[in-house]
Amino acid sequence: MANIRQIAKEAGVSVTTVSRVLNNHAYVSEEKRKAVLEAINRLNYSRNLNAIHLIKGKTNIVGVMLPYINHAYFARLLEGIASEALRSNYQLILFQTDYNPEEEMKALNMLKMKQIDGLIICSKALEWGQIEPFTEDGPVLACEDTGDAAISSIYIDHYAGFQQGLFYLMERGHRHIGYCLGRVNSNNSQARRNAYVDALAFIDEVVREEWMFYQCYSIEDGVKVANKLLTMKERPTALLVASDQVAVGIMMEAEKNGIRIPEDLAIIGFDNQPIAEVFDLTTIDNQLFEMGSSAFRIVHNQITKKKREPQKCKLEFRLIERSTV
């Protein structure tokens, strides 16, 4: 494979001139420019990006850390990130971690090793304290509340979101409310559980463990939840479900078994995914796409401006009223 030196030789100019042609710099005579272009063509030359990355000290690549790709929540978030990366002519490297801290560390080390210019964390298992040191190596942004940690963040207030959903249900007379969440110990889940506990206390209801479902990610999980509900003597009259997919699964399986939605069971989903509209699901829009695109924009900005102060950005959610409550 030809390199710039060979092009220079072939065109009878210096490597500097070749570089100038390659980068559209001024002050190259038309004659030499043509000679260079012809040499490039003849030798089928392309620049070696690794050399460019090395000397420029940047790669125009941003890393994206996420547990699973094939998951509606992350896919939507990723879509937002990718859309903005495209506009800025950036590439994305995906780090699918499966919540494995070692894999997450790999992503962080890529930043340190200058493989990527910045890192967007969609979700993680590591502690903030373990992540913080890497902000020296480049912008790091998490798509969740980073609290007091010196890490940029774009997030929505999950406590408030859950609270709004709960109040919406209570206003309509529901007192027996359950929920479905993903990971038990994630920040988001904790905020939501707190909202739940507080809201139930507010109406003097006791918290019932059996109405709190975890590990709910997909339609299939929703089906399982519905089947569990069917075996219960006393069922909740409403469910707050932290994913539209899960909500749809519950809805389908419940209706199949004679439970009417919303008469027997009211359901609120989260994320306002396309599927929610199709099934006319009442949901709380978390603006995932917007979150992804903003995430990239912030990181990109920090890369170009070389600003290092962590930036925190809160997005607003909104309740979309449809037919399942």
Add this chain to the structure above:
Amino acid sequence: MANIRQIAKEAGVSVTTVSRVLNNHAYVSEEKRKAVLEAINRLNYSRNLNAIHLIKGKTNIVGVMLPYINHAYFARLLEGIASEALRSNYQLILFQTDYNPEEEMKALNMLKMKQIDGLIICSKALEWGQIEPFTEDGPVLACEDTGDAAISSIYIDHYAGFQQGLFYLMERGHRHIGYCLGRVNSNNSQARRNAYVDALAFIDEVVREEWMFYQCYSIEDGVKVANKLLTMKERPTALLVASDQVAVGIMMEAEKNGIRIPEDLAIIGFDNQPIAEVFDLTTIDNQLFEMGSSAFRIVHNQITKKKREPQKCKLEFRLIERSTV
């Protein structure tokens, strides 16, 4: 940021020795090894991957070209690719092209510019002839039939798959059969249309344009198809749907409007996605995950073995009988 030279100085050794420690080479005295390790620690040093990529001539990154990330088909395929990449300690760069030839070219050029060691094409708009020259720069593999082109390929026989679905329906007495596909002019769609036309000719049925739906990708599109069906005077009694998502959308909307599945309308999906099992959808398993992991394995093999002859690999599909036929 420290570099290897500074580490050498700090530890009182040569850069060669530092490199040897970094790469776990033999023949470094315990004493010097320790000195180097300490220096690395003190200066918080990490290697610059761009320098390594440059000198090694490879990056341990494979590119993945796909039109959309947030799409069940590609997400599942990507999952397979990613699972295998993880095992080989490779990273993935995503090129979301939206079927834009310019974006596709960018991905190919990344191969030429040595940013990636190989490229997996999940779907594309470019002609094979435009892609072929890039096989010189590194392994390129397409997840579809590449025909006579000198491009590696892993694919399933869509003609045969569609045919099997059609015959399965015919055996059960269906003569009025429609289909739903994605892009009108993709190779896959063409093969499927051919199978369709041939099968109808076989039973002396005419081809009806109004029963051939295109641009069907998601649940929402399925809902639209169902609504179109509802307006028809004469409807097909069976539908072959090239995506489980779309099939589920059709099913839901049809049932909601009093069309019984399978009595009034039989449906066969494709891909055997998790959603198909949930809705007990009869489907043809295209082994997408397996296709993705094999795709990576082949590319990885070509990278390490430096083999350049294109390799073609055909996967078997299988019909999963459930309750929608």
Add this chain to the structure above:
DNA sequence: ATAGGGTATGAAATGCATTTCAGGTCAAGA
């Protein structure tokens, strides 16, 4: 006439880690 600015070009330094080659020491085997 001369200083200054625009145009044009190339040599050499730079970014950084790996690898080859060469030069050692020391102990075991002939």
Add this chain to the structure above:
DNA sequence: TCTTGACCTGAAATGCATTTCATACCCTAT
């Protein structure tokens, strides 16, 4: 005693493009 091989170390070459600095020409304005 001499050879051989294992062990240890470092100088220098290498991969490749960008950028700085230096040089030089030509024209215009003073």
